[in-house]
Amino acid sequence: MMLVGGMIGLAVAIMMALVRVALGPTAFDRVLAVNSIGTLIILGIALHGFLMGRPEFIDISVLYAILNFIGTFAVLKLFSTGSLGDR
Amino acid sequence: MESLMPILASIFIGLGVISVLIGALGLIRLPDVYSRIHAAGIIDTAGVAFFILGMICLSGWSLVTVKLILIGIFLFFTSPISGHAIARVAHLKGIAPHGRDLTATATKTSNTKKKTAKKKAAKKKTTKTIATKTKGRAS
Known part of the structure; x- marks a missing residue:
């Protein structure tokens, strides 16, 4: 019951962050909102593992945390320097 | 427990x-x-x-x-x-905080919509003076 409530709360928060992705005036608002959506998805994957009775889903969650961090930094580097370091 | x-x-x-x-x-x-x-x-x-x-x-x-x-x-x-x-x-990249004007124009406009419109105009380089000012300020 509480796990279903947590999943519903995470889904509502993801929807509210998607509103910011849709109408963010600058690109940095969108990057920030996508980063927050990634964090919420990490929590959602872990909670889904507990909900389904298979907590091994936590491995996917660890992987997604690393991918979220690297993706944010790749997009920000592309914005700031105009390339990804390959001249 | x-x-x-x-x-x-x-x-x-x-x-x-x-x-x-x-x-x-x-x-x-x-x-x-x-x-x-x-x-x-x-x-x-x-x-x-x-x-x-x-x-x-x-x-x-x-x-x-x-x-x-x-x-x-x-x-x-x-x-x-x-x-x-x-x-x-x-x-x-020169994104101004809310209530601040990084372009430092002479006319102080309290309306934020005018500021964003000005910044968009500066980015499109239709007005050269503001563009150069933002460039100097951002770097």
């Missing part, structure tokens, strides 16, 4: 839902990028910490607990770094 843990887990997950919703509401309502980073920080610290504490209460002592703590430590270190990077790149 065994019946205490699910109650504790539901309390922590409820607090996590509340803080995540507060952070998402701030992400919608706050005026500019620099203040929205604060709202994202609520999601990345309070929401993650409460959810992970709740899930630790659900799983006993096992490998899953270690991985949950690992996720918590990783997000605890990387989310301030990404917030700092977003703020830095936004400042380097």
Whole structure:
């Protein structure tokens, strides 16, 4: 019951962050909102593992945390320097 | 002791839902990028910490607990770094904070819509003077 409530709360928060992705005036608002959506998805994957009775889903969650961090930094580097370091 | 843990887990997950919703509401309502980073920080610290504490209460002592703590430590270190990077790149690109005018024009306009329109015009380089001023200010 509480796990279903947590999943519903995470889904509502993801929807509210998607509103910011849709109408963010600058690109940095969108990057920030996508980063927050990634964090919420990490929590959602872990909670889904507990909900389904298979907590091994936590491995996917660890992987997604690393991918979220690297993706944010790749997009920000592309914005700031105009390339990804390959001249 | 065994019946205490699910109650504790539901309390922590409820607090996590509340803080995540507060952070998402701030992400919608706050005026500019620099203040929205604060709202994202609520999601990345309070929401993650409460959810992970709740899930630790659900799983006993096992490998899953270690991985949950690992996720918590990783997000605890990387989310301030990404917030700092977003703020830095936004400042380097000349995004003005709410209520400030980085272009430093002579006429002080209190209307923010005029400012954003001016910034868009400066980015399109239709008015050369403002463009050069923003460039000098941003670098």
